[in-house]
Amino acid sequence: MSKKLLLEKAHVEGIRYYDVYRREGGYRSVEKALKTMGPEAIVEEVKKSGLRGRGGAGFPAGMKWSFIAKPEGVPRHLVCNADESEPGTFKDRYLMEFIPHLLIEGLIVSSFALGSNDTYIYIRGEYAWIVDILEQAIEEAKQNGFLGKNILGIGFDCNIHVQRGAGAYICGEETALIESLEGKRGNPRIKPPFPAVQGLWMRPTVVNNVETLAAVVPIINMGGEEYAKIGVGRSTGTKLISACGNINKPGVYEIDMTISVEEFIYSDEYCGGIPNGKKLKACIPGGSSVPILPANLLLKTAKGKTRYMNYESLSDGGFATGTMMGSGGFIVLDEDQCVVRHTLSLARFYRHESCGQCSPCREGTGWMEKILKNIEYGHGKLSDIDLLWDIQRKIEGNTICPLGDAAAWPVAAAIRHFRDEFEWHVLHPEEAQKRNYGLAHYADPIHVPVTA
Amino acid sequence: MKFNEEQLTEFNRLVARYPEGKQKSALLPVLHLAQDSFGGWLSAEAMDYVAELLQLNPIEVYEVATFYSMYNLKPVGKYMFEVCQTGPCMLNGSDDIIAYIGEKLGIKPGETTSDGLFTLKTVECLGACGYAPMMQMGKTYREHLTKAKVDAIIEDCRKNATIHN
Ligand SMILES: Cc1cc2nc3c(=O)[nH]c(=O)nc-3n(C[C@H](O)[C@H](O)[C@H](O)COP(=O)(O)O)c2cc1C
Ligand code: SF4
Ligand code: FES
Numbered sequence: 245m246s247k248k249l250l251l252e253k254a255h256v257e258g259i260r261y262y263d264v265y266r267r268e269g270g271y272r273s274v275e276k277a278l279k280t281m282g283p284e285a286i287v288e289e290v291k292k293s294g295l296r297g298r299g300g301a302g303f304p305a306g307m308k309w310s311f312i313a314k315p316e317g318v319p320r321h322l323v324c325n326a327d328e329s330e331p332g333t334f335k336d337r338y339l340m341e342f343i344p345h346l347l348i349e350g351l352i353v354s355s356f357a358l359g360s361n362d363t364y365i366y367i368r369g370e371y372a373w374i375v376d377i378l379e380q381a382i383e384e385a386k387q388n389g390f391l392g393k394n395i396l397g398i399g400f401d402c403n404i405h406v407q408r409g410a411g412a413y414i415c416g417e418e419t420a421l422i423e424s425l426e427g428k429r430g431n432p433r434i435k436p437p438f439p440a441v442q443g444l445w446m447r448p449t450v451v452n453n454v455e456t457l458a459a460v461v462p463i464i465n466m467g468g469e470e471y472a473k474i475g476v477g478r479s480t481g482t483k484l485i486s487a488c489g490n491i492n493k494p495g496v497y498e499i500d501m502t503i504s505v506e507e508f509i510y511s512d513e514y515c516g517g518i519p520n521g522k523k524l525k526a527c528i529p530g531g532s533s534v535p536i537l538p539a540n541l542l543l544k545t546a547k548g549k550t551r552y553m554n555y556e557s558l559s560d561g562g563f564a565t566g567t568m569m570g571s572g573g574f575i576v577l578d579e580d581q582c583v584v585r586h587t588l589s590l591a592r593f594y595r596h597e598s599c600g601q602c603s604p605c606r607e608g609t610g611w612m613e614k615i616l617k618n619i620e621y622g623h624g625k626l627s628d629i630d631l632l633w634d635i636q637r638k639i640e641g642n643t644i645c646p647l648g649d650a651a652a653w654p655v656a657a658a659i660r661h662f663r664d665e666f667e668w669h670v671l672h673p674e675e676a677q678k679r680n681y682g683l684a685h686y687a688d689p690i691h692v693p694v695t696a
Numbered sequence: 697m698k699f700n701e702e703q704l705t706e707f708n709r710l711v712a713r714y715p716e717g718k719q720k721s722a723l724l725p726v727l728h729l730a731q732d733s734f735g736g737w738l739s740a741e742a743m744d745y746v747a748e749l750l751q752l753n754p755i756e757v758y759e760v761a762t763f764y765s766m767y768n769l770k771p772v773g774k775y776m777f778e779v780c781q782t783g784p785c786m787l788n789g790s791d792d793i794i795a796y797i798g799e800k801l802g803i804k805p806g807e808t809t810s811d812g813l814f815t816l817k818t819v820e821c822l823g824a825c826g827y828a829p830m831m832q833m834g835k836t837y838r839e840h841l842t843k844a845k846v847d848a849i850i851e852d853c854r855k856n857a858t859i860h861n
Contacts, residue, residue, distance in 0.1 A: 427723035
């Protein structure tokens with residue numbers, strides 16, 4: 245059993261309500277932080293914990309907090325990113341639905357650390373029922389003196405507001421989120437200035453993911469150093485993984501980052517293996533934008549070492565033979581799935597979600613979708629595969645926000661590792677309409693060159 | 697076209713969350729409120745009303761309403777089935793579910809049945825990938841869809857519609 249810091253109490257009967265949550269030890273971190281620690285000390289603990297942003301980029305949270313500008317007389321804001329729209333990712337929803345007070349508790353401590361008197365949760369519009377759950381939790385916290393004016397009598401005022409989005413993946417990008425929170429289209433801003441200097445209403449702003457802010461609670465309770473002892477290397481603490489696709493037990497799992505990918509997929513504690521005794525073909529371990537890997541490179545690195553569920557091990561080998569932890573959206577494909585079709589579906593997603601501000605992204609995503617559609621439906625040419633490669637190269641790094649990269653990487657990785665499946669589609673257009681390429685050699689052991 | 701008392705109270709609550717002079721920030725939630733209050737979609741009249749309430753130029757409202765996929769700029773059926781078609785759902789048979797609903801209702805994605813009861817729409821990932829195939833119906837999600845489940849949902853909607861008419 246791996247250690248649980250966030251979801252340990254998620255299934256206690258009634259934990260969604262304040263009384264039960266409090267009885268189970270909730271809001272202790274607020275008491276500790278507000279009464280015995282100053283804002284700087286809290287930031288220090290978070291730095292010591294090694295906590296990395298759980299929204300996808302993995303940027304150290306404490307460091308981000310220390311960048312916030314503090315001009316005299318200008319309000320600052322903390323914004324919680326609950327937009328959660330990366331395909332494969334549904335962990336924040338789970339946390340907010342089952343244990344909403346954990347997020348509220350983390351938000352109070354974090355707001356105090358950053359000096360935010362009005363903190364906003366920006367939640368994707370489709371999670372409409374979760375808005376009610378959060379607003380109820382906020383109301384309960386207020387009734388019990390943990391929110392509102394003069395919290396715990398120390399002279400700190402804080403309110404939390406829940407703002408619904410309205411269906412746009414791009415609003416998960418922090419500057420687009422800020423624009424949306426200002427009542428505008430979700431067009432990402434050019435950085436600099438960074439939100440830490442000019443964010444919401446041009447005021448210093450920190451944007452953090454739901455899971456990141458919830459993790460502040462155990463960090464304050466146990467101390468940053470203790471937290472950092474869990475996990476391995478720069479992957480400290482626990483991580484929520486939302487597992488989906490072709491597995492026996494889809495769902496949200498809290499892991500400490502020392503288990504292997506193989507254990508995560510096959511053990512009964514987690515995904516419980518692949519249904520119907522089928523074989524593993526491929527996996528996208530960190531949400532749709534991270535590179536897909538064939539089974540053999542997923543379970544072992546190119547050097548033949550076991551691959552683990554943590555930031556460093558998943559990215560071992562770089563983009564050539566590795567992938568990324570991303571948001572923890574773990575998507576499994578069994579031997580009967582078609583990589584071309586799956587890549588097409590993701591390409592359509594990114595075309596749909598491009599905000600349209602930069603031409604490489606706007607035009608490139610549409611073009612990639614069209615070519616992939618041709619290949620999938622039997623009208624592709626071999627040169628299309630090189631063309632796809634060329635287009636994704638031209639998007640990557642040439643756009644205002646990372647959505648361009650997020651759209652390019654899945655296509656690049658699919659071609660890099662599954663080129664023969666693409667070629668088979670082009671060369672056998674009729675057969676490809678009737679059956680899938682199958683497992684092929686994608687699970688074969690990798691040949692590791694012996695070094696002297 | 698105006699909010700009633702209760703809707704105005706909610707409007708005021710929404711605007712009060714933002715600092716003085718930043719009432720534009722309430723635009724997204726207020727558009728949700730308008731859509732829910734005025735028949736499930738945003739007519740030009742509804743958007744102009746929102747602009748007036750928030751003291752914005754109508755164009756500021758139109759450009760937002762057209763950007764976000766949850767705002768309907770055309771009338772929709774009483775029940776809207778928004779079925780997710782993105783990768784993870786596709787791996788678990790969302791294509792079949794979309795085809796089945798279409799067949800059963802005699803409409804294609806994007807269309808509304810002639811009795812105005814149902815709209816079928818395909819959407820991108822809704823954050824329910826582990827409970828696929830799934831769809832959004834108003835404020836709720838319907839997950840782990842099967843053909844039998846779809847039949848039951850449609851049956852339920854038809855029954856509710858006759859009760860409330
Ligand atoms: C296109 C795009 C979509 C994103 N979507 C999300 C999201 O849904 N949730 C999230 O927390 N971060 C998302 N991010 C990352 C945010 O920009 C930002 O890095 C994050 O909220 C910072 O919080 P963290 O450091 O706690 O992870 C997205 C980034 C991009 C480029
Ligand atoms: S990369 Fe795409 S989504 Fe990002 S700003 Fe440019 S067009 Fe918009
Ligand atoms: S892919 Fe359908 S809900 Fe995520």
